[in-house]
Amino acid sequence: MIQDKQLVLRPATHRPIAVIGVLLIGTLVALLGGCAAMHGSADVYQRGEAAYYARSFDGRRTASGERFDSNRLTAAHRRLAFGTRVEVTNENNGRRVVVTINDRGPYTRGRIIDLSRRAAEKIGMIRSGVAPVTLRVLD
Structure with a gap:
């Protein structure tokens, strides 16, 4: 005599494809949410060390052709276009200044x-001469 076997259906607790799908959807949502949060704000462009010009450079021509004035909020950068406005944050104290790129360097x-010099004063790095900074391109 053959007995009928009862078929028991149990939900699978580990379905690899379903788990991967949930992870992919979660990652996509997180990425899109991050993009929305960053829209309209400047991204970190570069981190490194800053220094400032000596007063002896006053009056000399910069690479952009204008005369250097230590009392203006300007800066030198190797690659950024002349006229680019950059927010410089001193990582030691959190102080910030917006400068305009008008020269090439540092070397x-x-x-x-x-x-x-004026920009260096604004972020409190005159005594140290150099400081760790973060650059954010504003335009």
């Missing part, structure tokens, strides 16, 4: 930007 290894 000292490890440095990413040279600031005018």
Whole structure:
């Protein structure tokens, strides 16, 4: 005599394809949410060390052709276009300044930007001479 076997259906607890699908959807939602949060705000462009021009550069021509003035909020950068406005944040104290790129440099290894004296004063780096900074391109 053959007995009927009862078929029991149990939900699968581990379905690899379903798990991967949920992870992909979650990742997509997180990425889209992050993009929406960043829209309209400046992204970190570069981190590194900043220094500032000596007063002896006052009156000399910059690479953009204008005369250097240590009392203006200007800076030198190797690649950014002349006229680009950059927010520079001193990582040691959180102070910020917006400068306009009007020269090329710095040419000292490890440095990413040279600031005018006035810009260096605004972020509190005159005594140290150099400071770790974060650059954000504004336009």
